Amino acid sequence: MPASSSLYEPIATDLEKVCAVFDDELFSDLPIVNELCAHLRHYRGKMLRPGLLLLSARACGKVTDEHLALAAIVELIHMATLVHDDVLDEADVRRRGPTIHRLEGNEAAVLLGDYLFSHAFHLCSSLDSQYASRILGATTNTVCEGELHQVHHRGDLNLSQEQYLEIITRKTASLIGTCCRVGAHFAGADERVAATLEQYGLSFGIAFQITDDVLDITGNEDRMGKSLGRDLQKRKLTLPLIHSLAKSPPETQRRLRKLLTTEEPDRSTVCQILGETDSVSFALATARKYVETATTALEVLPPSDARDALRRMATLVSEREQ
């Protein structure tokens, strides 16, 4: 996975400061709000977005206090989307029954996500200029559109590769692209460099999401430490499935279509069909192409530890096994 501690070496102390800014921003005078926010520790993962933002800053100049706030802001936004992804739809509730009371139920999860979004924008308003508010507001609009687009296409077995790429560009890559852009901009980079780093982030994000979607089908639950097959359950078509549906002979295609409309498609049967059309290899090769585009974009930067770390992070995306 991209974010091993050695890659974050150039920004390790900055990342610690980001965590402090994050916690300070969320602190409330209401104890019950703080108790609920304590649940967020389970969501705090590899700090990928703050990491990319700070490395982009470091690769273009110095990390400033504004970067620390911005890194906390993008993590707040990302975490808000994670918390809201966990809100159960009616189907989930019915299937899983009354045992699910994560985060004290749906209502609290919706409100906690709103609290995170609100604090992200509040923290953003503490910066001197509106530059970041404008870009981050536009990016969050785009992320929501991508998610709405995806929900709309649940169960759509005719989703095209272009539509899939459009969805993941909006819902995942746009925020990562913005992280790299604002990291560069606030370190004094000119518009050309900031735009090129945004391109790095966009390509990185697309590769990251394609790989994530592949692992949701082919991954090892024990190694990844989370339950997989969620896209299959939610009838979200991803790249290997789109490729296989297009390339398989009619009989196999019928089998796959039937399998995808069952309530809990069996992952190993899906993998077997994907193997017949080499669709996992196709998806991973597509991800590698985006990684190449990302690393090429980095040539705009002068040599530095931070640039090397950005390159290695991109390369590791296509080598993810967990």
Add this chain to the structure above:
Amino acid sequence: MPASSSLYEPIATDLEKVCAVFDDELFSDLPIVNELCAHLRHYRGKMLRPGLLLLSARACGKVTDEHLALAAIVELIHMATLVHDDVLDEADVRRRGPTIHRLEGNEAAVLLGDYLFSHAFHLCSSLDSQYASRILGATTNTVCEGELHQVHHRGDLNLSQEQYLEIITRKTASLIGTCCRVGAHFAGADERVAATLEQYGLSFGIAFQITDDVLDITGNEDRMGKSLGRDLQKRKLTLPLIHSLAKSPPETQRRLRKLLTTEEPDRSTVCQILGETDSVSFALATARKYVETATTALEVLPPSDARDALRRMATLVSEREQ
């Protein structure tokens, strides 16, 4: 209800412009997003918050383009909270079964609410200064805290009057107070006047929510055009109940406590018990006190049609029958 068309006379054309700003801001290049936003018409009500913002502006000076944006922003925020209020919790889903698919289900409702919040902050970032972003960000933080506080106290039959007032001040009154403050501020009012108008809005909001909560128990569903008894179903204690639990003799108190823990407490039985302790009258008298505080605050303003409209709107809050 406060917002009859004659009260909005001084700002009628401005309100039309606000609707255009609102629609422009939400427009997406994705047709499915626009289709989903079309559902929002059902939520568009009396434009109370934009109305109070524009009247506050008019009472202090001129309505500017910034006011039109701000009025659209507060409506976006309010509508986001309404859409998220409608996200079903597990209990609702189980109780009501598979017939509920408002807004294409929970998932789309969560995302649509996020889309509204995001566009509110995006529109706010288009203003020249960070003043509004800072105040609105802080206010939205407070609104979320109020909602989280309320969810935490669901089913708490020992909720005190102070805790109830704290909750409704945060979740409802804070945004209304901010509407009046920013309306005044952007019309050139000095800090003293802006702060006094915020006090008007806070008292208005508290009176409004107390009355709304009373009507949820005592109102006529046909006349109000919405289903009532929601607070009872969701086991949210409101002022008449808190008063009755404190004032009724032990036997009545036991009956009321038992009733409030049933799945769908019968509204007419609840009303009957509240009658024994005059608790509805107590709640409405409390609302009237806040209305008085609100109208007194208006003395800071010079005479104008807009000031008269603000006074009448406050008075009408305590005379609401629907």
